[in-house]
Amino acid sequence: MPLPRAVRDVVQTAAGRRHRADPVTPVTGGPGGNAQLTAWTGLLFLGLIAAELVTLLDVSGWMSWHVVLGVLLVPVALLKTGSTGWRIARYYTGNRPYRAAGPPPMILRVLGPLVILSTLGVLGSGLALIAVGQGTSERTWLTVLGQQVSAVTLHQVLFIAFGVLTGLHLLARIVPAIQLTTGRTHDEAGTGAPGKGPRALILVMTLAAAAVAAALILPTAHGWQQGAHHAERGRQSGHAGR
Numbered sequence: 713m714p715l716p717r718a719v720r721d722v723v724q725t726a727a728g729r730r731h732r733a734d735p736v737t738p739v740t741g742g743p744g745g746n747a748q749l750t751a752w753t754g755l756l757f758l759g760l761i762a763a764e765l766v767t768l769l770d771v772s773g774w775m776s777w778h779v780v781l782g783v784l785l786v787p788v789a790l791l792k793t794g795s796t797g798w799r800i801a802r803y804y805t806g807n808r809p810y811r812a813a814g815p816p817p818m819i820l821r822v823l824g825p826l827v828i829l830s831t832l833g834v835l836g837s838g839l840a841l842i843a844v845g846q847g848t849s850e851r852t853w854l855t856v857l858g859q860q861v862s863a864v865t866l867h868q869v870l871f872i873a874f875g876v877l878t879g880l881h882l883l884a885r886i887v888p889a890i891q892l893t894t895g896r897t898h899d900e901a902g903t904g905a906p907g908k909g910p911r912a913l914i915l916v917m918t919l920a921a922a923a924v925a926a927a928l929i930l931p932t933a934h935g936w937q938q939g940a941h942h943a944e945r946g947r948q949s950g951h952a953g954r
């Protein structure tokens with residue numbers, strides 16, 4: 713039985729066999745340049761999130777790294793939101809080159825905003841935990857089926873949503889990202905799109921801002937004695953319950 717058209721479009725895009733013909737305009741590169749910035753930002757995000765996932769092997773032991781990598785991810789996620797949001801805004805406001813480029817396959821068009829919301833949700837909740845401190849973050853809001861729910865739980869639930877949604881996005885977009893950044897796309901949008909210098913500068917400035925933010929926030933993470941405090945809190949509330 714043939715695959716539904718919407719699924720076929722995503723499979724061909726994910727396999728790198730189907731790519732939007734992005735027009736290239738002078739100076740910034742237009743849609744072709746935008747696709748470049750989005751792809752490079754995506755790969756940068758992938759590198760940082762891979763390192764962040766490693767810290768989950770021992771969050772309490774690697775809390776400082778978990779916080780530093782989390783903070784480094786924020787400006788990169790905001791740049792990704794900005795470059796894709798710019799394409800969406802230009803498309804819906806009728807900009808000719810972006811209209812000519814057209815929208816992504818329907819399933820990715822629906823998935824995109826969910827990826828943005830879950831990414832900003834998990835990163836934003838992480839920053840909020842640092843801002844309010846360990847005590848408040850671990851304070852139980854309510855108990856659901858015997859499970860204590862706190863701000864930390866919310867961060868964990870948002871991480872699961874992020875993992876599923878961004879994982880699907882990555883499956884569909886990793887091959888196009890490599891094709892776009894290595895110039896192996898089917899049209900003139902490859903790495904030849906004008907505006908390479910400004911795009912590189914945007915990425916470097918985003919990373920510099922991320923490094924400054926991480927240096928400023930790191931001292932607040934030192935207070936998090938995750939493991940011992942958590943266990944102690946669990947013990948206290950367990951005794952109280954009995």
Ligand code: HEM
Binds near residue numbers: 753757828
């Ligand atoms: C995990 C690594 C990621 C990679 C390798 C990646 C790669 C890509 C690529 C290649 C595109 C298409 C660019 C174009 O042709 O214009 C794209 C589109 C998009 N990306 Fe990502 N991305 C990643 C993570 C993210 C994250 C974390 C967000 C949210 C902050 C995001 C949001 C979007 C959106 C909204 C679109 C437009 C919808 C679409 O065309 O799929 N991506 N991404």
